[in-house]
Amino acid sequence: MAADLSVRLLQVASTQRVGLATYSVHLVWQSTLQASKGIASAESSGNAQAIVSLMDTGSLRSSKTAQALGARALANLAVKEVNKEDIVKCGGVKSLLRAMLDHRREKDIQHFVLLALSNLCANNDAAQEKLQGAGLKLLGNLSALSSNLQYFQMQACLDVVLVAMKTFLASLEVQKPCCRILFNLHSHEAVAALLTRENPVPALTAALAAFSGVESIQVHGCAVLTAIVKQHQRERVPLDGVKDVLEAIAAGMIASAESDKVQRQSLFCVSTILSILRPADVAAHVLDSIGGTTKRLNGPGSKIKEREEEGAQWRLGEPLRAVALAMKRYPLDIKVQGNGCLVFEAYSKGLGATDSIQGGSAVTEQLLVAMRFPGSVAVVRPACSALGWLLMNEGHEEEVARRNGIEAITEAMKRYDGDVNIQRNCCWALSSISTRTEHCQELVAQFPDTVLLAMSLHRANHEIYKLGAAIITNLAADPAMSAALESSGAFEVLLEGMAQHVESEEAQEQGCWAVDHLAREEACRKRLWGIGGWAAVVRAMESHRTVRAVQEKGLAAMATLAPMFGQSDTKVPASVWLVIARTMRSFRAAEEVQSRAAVALRVLANGSDEDRAAASAEVMPDLMAALEIAHLRYVCWVVSASRAGGNDQAKLLGSGGSIVVGRGGWR
Secondary structure, eight states, X not given: OHHHHHHHXXXXXXXXXXXXXXXXHHHHHHHHHHHHTTSXXXXXXXXXXXXXXXXXXTTTTTOHHHHHHXXXXXXXXXXXXXXXXXXXXXXXXXXXXXXXXXXXXXXXXXXXXXXXXXHHHTOOOGGGHHHHHHHHHHHHHHHTOGGGGGGSOHHHHHHHHHHHHHHOTTOHHHHHHHHHXXXXXXXXXXXXXXXXXXXXXXXXXXXXXXXXXXXXXXXXXXXXXXXXXXXXXHHTOOOSOHHHHHHHHHHHHHHTTTOHHHHHHHHHHHHHHHHTSOHHHHHHHHEEEEEOOOOOOOXXXXXXXXXXXXXXXXXXXXXXXXXXXXXXHOTTOXXXXXXXXXXXXXXXXXXXXXXXEETTHHHHHHHHHHHTOTTOHHHHHHHHHHHHHHTTSTTHHHHHHHTTHHHHHHHHHHHTTTOHHXXXXXXXXXXXXXXXXXXXXXXXXXXXXXXXXXXXXTTTOHHHHHHHHHHHHHHXXXXXXXXXXXXXXXXXXXXXXXXXXXXXXXXXHHHHHHHHHHTTSHHHHHHHHHTXXXXXXXXXXXXXXXXXXXXXXXXXXXXXXXXXXXXXXXXXXXXXXXXXXXXXXXXXXXXXXXXXXXXXXXXHTTSOHHHHHHHHHHHHHHHHXXXXXXXXXXXXXXXXXXXXXXXXXXXXXXXXXXXXXXXXXXX
């Protein structure tokens, strides 16, 4: 029966009578449908050949009904394993894809062709590898036509591709067109969600790893992975196998080092992947652990140098080595440099304060090269940010300075003086470098044209002000630098910023700290006193009464500036005693605050008898409370120096560590 049907179909095909042929195709479709359900036998080589002949008949090629029924019949035949080889041998794949191309706007034909291909690709017979590859290549050509995409049956196509990729893992002829098909479809709005649901990441990772030297697979695979990662980010779905993906991409970058296309697309993919990870998780994916535990610092700010903990020990991983090599090979490629800096930025954010990285100098070297990239903020911005984060990790200041990093940073600040992001991140980097006194001489020479200019041009930005004030604080730790800062106009800019950023706790804290350091030199103290330094400190403490850090730094600045009351023969305002008393009351349990308050009072009480009387009247109860917390020698000194008299005051005598309280005047 099957043989007779196939003969009749061939005879009908030779007549090219459309109506009769269409009816015949309908009959064979019904026959194959029954066979696919097990009602009848579908083991007929003649049926497959007859259907293909009918589909390829000139007069039937334009018949939508005939082509749809033919594709549907082949899909039914392909359900049985024994029919697949016959379909492929008689040119069924080519006929199916030709029908898909001829009728690209017909959804039924698109659907049934892809269904037939999906069934065919379920075959594990490696002998059909070439034929599968050829069919996928034609499918790739079809998917490349943008006019087809809205009519394309995305789900069926993805099924075809993923089955083929998993079946023929080692076949270049299959993997290459599969990656191309996914690439052609990945930007379509309907595909992104499908890609996330179907999860082709393992198949793509295997293809990238197996064919690291094939440019098209690397470019197309990384592009599709990038789209998948972005969709995962939108849907907040975790991405599995990140380390394997990154290592596969790195292998491709190294094997295809001569291809700028591979480097660009790979770097974009890596930067996108790292951008969706938590900073704390990045190091484990791009570094090889040797031992230890990471101790992370959170965000930009003044750097803490004294640390007893030992951080984690890492070795630069293959992904970062590949990125550094790409940036070194293509120093003028804006995409390579920009995405490379984004990768290094994500990596630097994940480092701990005391982590040790073997081979990390390769990253520093490429970042400093990128800082000098001509005329592109797309490169310099992430380079500056990455360098700022990198310098939060101890030990990098020396390397940056040795590689003329200060010069690279200040050059970037001069070239992009109007860019807030670059100015902020450069100031951040310099604030870390300035903690090393051996580099301060070079930095202070560049200070007026870089940091000071940034603080002036971007005076509304409290972060730039805070970082600039931190640099001033670090430089002022060396007495020789204070005079240079005074002549540069730094004092005026510092106090203007404190007045402008009254609401910023961090700006006020750093401003008070800078005033304290600068005022330690007598000439600088007089200068600050003359331009309103004392008023700025009091205003900061009044504006942030509940912020301990501002109060501590403010009290320190008060103690440093206080000698000017005696030198200028000026009476200490009553408000000063009230500020100090309130701070001591607010932070009774904070020994550091009490100690700094006592130091400030000691200096202030060195003035006139009237000042000592005011101190005794306003702050003595708080001094008593401080003594209950800790036996502070400066508090005892203030008490003993306050000889205001009066029977209503207590008498404190510090003797042998004991405190004696009695009635009478102060002695």
